[in-house]
Amino acid sequence: MQAYLIFLGIRSALVLRNSWFLHRFGRFWEMLASDSTPPISIVIPAYNEAQGIVDSIRSMSIVRYPRFEIVVADDGSTDETLDRMIEAFDLEIVQIPYRPDIATAPIKAIYRGHSPVDITVVQKENGGRADALNAGVNAARYPYVLCTDADVILDADCLLASMRKVVEDRVRTVAVGGNIRPLNGSRVELGHLVEASVPKSMIPRMQSLEYVRTFLASRPAWSSLEALPLVSGAFGIWKRSAMVEVGGFTPGHFGEDMDLTMKLHRYHLEKGIPYRISYDPSAVIWTEVPETARVLRRQRIRWHRGLMSVVSDFRALTFKRRYGKLGIVTWPGMVLFEYLAPIVEFVGWIVIPTAFLLGALNTASLLALLALAFGIGLLNSLLALMLDEAFGYFNSPRDTSRLLVIALIENLGLRQMTVAWRIRAIFGGKSTMTWGNMERRGVGSLAD
């Protein structure tokens, strides 16, 4: 499995080199001043986000992009989320027609702001994140929608970077993913990232490394193969018309982002419509990740349950030539190395010590196998950290040493912990089918 990840890492390195160069010299501001840059709607689902919703919207409203609107779908919040938005953005109920292209829970009212921020708020009955996103997409005026979360901070150029992929090929591009990075430990002021740092505490630090591995050492490779299986829910640009065609996000799904990505793949491949789902590593957003093992456990169990649902729903794609690279390479890879990986790893934990205890494996062989697993895991992390160097967010020796320390020790317990949670997701039955709460500290208080 690690060899598979290293292959992706090497492929990603080649892709990133080109992408980095274009990012540096490709002059995104040409798009900023161009009449040809398509407008975009930023869709944010909000459920009980009173604490940070206003700061988030303000931070999003100054992103560098020629024309965009913000659509917030208030998913039946029971706190002051709506009141705070009404006050901050001078919202008023308006009577604009609403296009229910995707079925959602009933809409109560639509508000529009009179402040300089082009904002529309859809107040609706509670239906979950996917349902709220669908309502936001229905209310969106523009042909492309960025579906994101209320607690993220967008890098100033992230829309220009990601929409570049759309401008490159408007007809085929139906979705673009971005590079998500943990915000914990970084300095945030007035809803803006002032200084990026690697978190001190172990749980978010481990996730920092995981995110670097995922978003820099794996996604660019899949994207270059035109077989990206997932556009992350925290930052995904979708072509509105394509979304509507496949029915939008599936309400109640634990992996609604992967589900939608796969629905788009399947729809276009089955209909024979040329398309592409792309990823741009230079489109960066920052998000708060779980600080405690308890919250992380819930998140990982939910993610794996989502993966299980998608694997079950799209099992027909596996090894089918009709589905091209997706069916032959990506999807079997997802099933084998993402879905089944924890089981394989868990079996290893039992088989190897048992073999050792029964004398089938001597001490030297046991140590060699453990060393090999550790060494390859470390190799994968080091490769990802080298790729991260291109972005230059973590330049201080302190940040580098923190990431190196976690790369060295994550295989000594932390990794096993996440495997155990994923096993729990597989065998835990209905007791694991819950969303739980992401206990946020708020973007203003994330520095260690």
Added chain:
Amino acid sequence: MPDLVLWAVLTVFAIDVVMLVGLIILKAVHRVRMRRDAERRTQYLTLLSRHLTYENAVDPIPSNAAEDEAFLDAVIDLRYTIAGSEIERLSEIATTYDLVSRQEGLLRKRFGGLRRLRAAVSLAELGNEASAPILMEHLDDSDDEIRVQSARGLARMGYTPAIDRIVGRLGEESDWVRARFGDALAEFGEDASAPLMAFVIVNHADGDTSAIVQAIRTLAAIGDYSVGPRIAQVLDLSSNPEVQIAAAGALGGVGGGFAIPSLIDALASSDWRVRAQAATSIGEVGLAENVDDLVASLRDRAWWVRRNSAAALVRLPGGVEALYRALSSVDPFARDAAAEALEDSGELAKAVTNHREQRATRDEARLLRHMRGSGVPGF
């Protein structure tokens, strides 16, 4: 333990150690290089500023400065902050110190990879007329980005012989390159209008739709009033809705009464997108005599057409009054569209305030009644 496993372990750990050391060195080198580059660029900026200010400045610019990327960055940075004769002086310096020829050399390299792109970007940024021939040559480069940068550079230096070549390539390029070529042509301004218009006229019947749409959008961005009648002709003659939408949009931008008959005809198009765009453009032209046409479009079967017509009415003299009148229309679509536009234009907020102060006019009272009757909470 088999030797193979041992070798595998040793190999993996050897690679780990190499990568670990490599990562540490890379980080350290990166840090030092970034700091040094910033320092050198500041030094060059100071030096160049002196040379621009005093013709006989004594501080020498190192003869090999062209080999230093910090010098290139400093020249490009400075290029954005100066004007008039200073630009010519900076061009002289760039030529004297072989900065331009060095970048040209890099661009000509057959296997230069990303260095060629860097060179193309630099030449585009420098905008030095001496590089026009090489940029013309690279309008046919196999690399998309180099073609884009070549067009941009030529536009930046206002090298008009390039216009025909860039226009001619519109039909052969990808969406990305075409959009960037459109930007470059827009930068040429009215010099590019005639070739673009000719391209549209020749190709609108059977050419690549995306290329024609891009050409029309670029004409709209240039805003040359003289091509307006020709664009109106394209709107009349084309049967391709994408071309019609672009033409109707451009007519709104170019303005002028000559556009109105074609736009009115477009309001009857079978494609709702053409009708919606025509309504918006009529609003942009802004003639009072078209109020009735837009009022009629408030009853259109497509929501976007009703919405755009109502929004366009707000821009026309007498349009707001017409919207108030439309609140009494027998057609519920027209009433809703009018109410939305009145809300968007701030009339609703004014009506609410006047109502609170008990001085609402009859029209404002009608608007408030409509909002209450629509079942929207809060009214």
